[in-house]
Amino acid sequence: MNSTLSHVYRTHPIHIQSSNLPDFRSLSYLPDSYTWTAKDDLLFSASASNSNASLPFIDLSRPHVATRVGHACTTWGAFQITNHGVPLRLLEDIELLTENLFRLPVHRKLKAARGDDTISGYGVAPIASFFNKQMWSEGFTVIGSPLNHFHKLWPGYHHKYCEIMKEYEEHMQKLAAKLMWLALGSLGVEENDIESAGMSSDFQGAEAAIQLNHYPLCPEPDRAMGLAAHTDSTLMTILYQNNTAGLQVFRDDVGWITVPPVPGSLVVNVGDLLHILTNGIFQSVLHRARVNHLRSRFSMAYLWGPPSEQMISPLPKLIDSLQSPHYPSLTWKQYLVTKATHFNQSLSFIRNYPSSDQIS
Numbered sequence: 001m002n003s004t005l006s007h008v009y010r011t012h013p014i015h016i017q018s019s020n021l022p023d024f025r026s027l028s029y030l031p032d033s034y035t036w037t038a039k040d041d042l043l044f045s046a047s048a049s050n051s052n053a054s055l056p057f058i059d060l061s062r063p064h065v066a067t068r069v070g071h072a073c074t075t076w077g078a079f080q081i082t083n084h085g086v087p088l089r090l091l092e093d094i095e096l097l098t099e100n101l102f103r104l105p106v107h108r109k110l111k112a113a114r115g116d117d118t119i120s121g122y123g124v125a126p127i128a129s130f131f132n133k134q135m136w137s138e139g140f141t142v143i144g145s146p147l148n149h150f151h152k153l154w155p156g157y158h159h160k161y162c163e164i165m166k167e168y169e170e171h172m173q174k175l176a177a178k179l180m181w182l183a184l185g186s187l188g189v190e191e192n193d194i195e196s197a198g199m200s201s202d203f204q205g206a207e208a209a210i211q212l213n214h215y216p217l218c219p220e221p222d223r224a225m226g227l228a229a230h231t232d233s234t235l236m237t238i239l240y241q242n243n244t245a246g247l248q249v250f251r252d253d254v255g256w257i258t259v260p261p262v263p264g265s266l267v268v269n270v271g272d273l274l275h276i277l278t279n280g281i282f283q284s285v286l287h288r289a290r291v292n293h294l295r296s297r298f299s300m301a302y303l304w305g306p307p308s309e310q311m312i313s314p315l316p317k318l319i320d321s322l323q324s325p326h327y328p329s330l331t332w333k334q335y336l337v338t339k340a341t342h343f344n345q346s347l348s349f350i351r352n353y354p355s356s357d358q359i360s
């Protein structure tokens with residue numbers, strides 16, 4: 001993990017008053033600034049699905065798994081996986097780390113608050129600046145080594161937590177590359193297609209961030225929002241959620257559906273960059289997190305993207321010979337700058353732009 005994300009946030013800082021984070025435990029009512037209506041987010045009141053549709057659940061140890069992964073990326077832009085090779089013990093460790101982090105008193109967490117010039121550290125959801133209302137959640141972003149921040153949070157115990165993070169990241173990176181190949185393989189993409197697009201076929205040099213989220217108990221969950229609807233600006237996101245439901249994904253023809261937590265399983269989201277790379281064949285999925293009044297919820301998202309200077313453009317193999325590509329060639333950094341301005345409209349904004357030079 002290195003500097004692309006940090007760089008973008010340095011040049012386009014998100015101004016958030018971390019010190020405004022409330023001590024959620026002390027609130028017995030929902031303040032007005034946390035009360036959402038359809039005016040605050042068009043999709044807030046979009047209907048919940050009344051079909052019995054559910055997200056594809058894929059056992060990676062079964063045969064023909066690439067076809068199932070490809071189909072899930074095309075239809076939903078998301079799926080759940082089991083037998084993914086990440087040890088259960090490590091998932092339990094990262095969950096405990098996350099719980100221990102957010103259970104610290106606010107003044108301790110603020111010792112590791114995000115600064116003006118970096119997205120790493122403790123604060124509100126990174127997408128908070130796009131909304132007028134506050135989200136019922138707190139987050140901790142890890143880009144690069146968490147050593148400095150962890151030292152401030154847990155002096156004396158930080159090495160152990162850094163080791164867990166490192167091991168988690170290594171497993172996630174391997175899994176992300178494997179999923180990428182299953183997904184692209186289902187479209188007939190081969191190693192030489194990826195290499196001629198200037199990428200390494202083992203996705204060496206990929207960058208990532210780990211986003212830890214906490215959704216505390218909420219006195220009025222129906223009127224609150226844990227994390228508002230968004231797509232991830234990644235190639236792929238791999239998410240582990242604790243045993244409390246809250247994640248929802250959206251499909252125009254279905255509405256919102258809840259992704260039930262299944263012990264030991266992971267949720268995979270197609271991000272905007274994979275949408276671009278496949279010329280829109282794979283859908284980046286709109287998702288959000290709702291809250292509840294019974295149990296705290298924790299989630300750990302591995303946000304995986306390409307190397308910082310890597311140009312991403314629709315793979316020629318996936319472009320119909322009678323068509324031109326739907327998206328221009330651009331780096332992750334350029335896309336993040338667009339996202340910082342156009343948020344959920346970013347893909348439609350850059351669609352059919354001939355060149356990234358004209359994008360702002």
Ligand SMILES: O=C(O)CCC(=O)C(=O)O
Nearest residue numbers: 211213247288289299301
């Ligand atoms: O908490 C969740 O289930 C979703 C988290 C998420 O979407 C994110 O961190 O980007």
Ligand SMILES: [Fe+2]
Nearest residue numbers: 230231232287
């Ligand atoms: Fe997300």
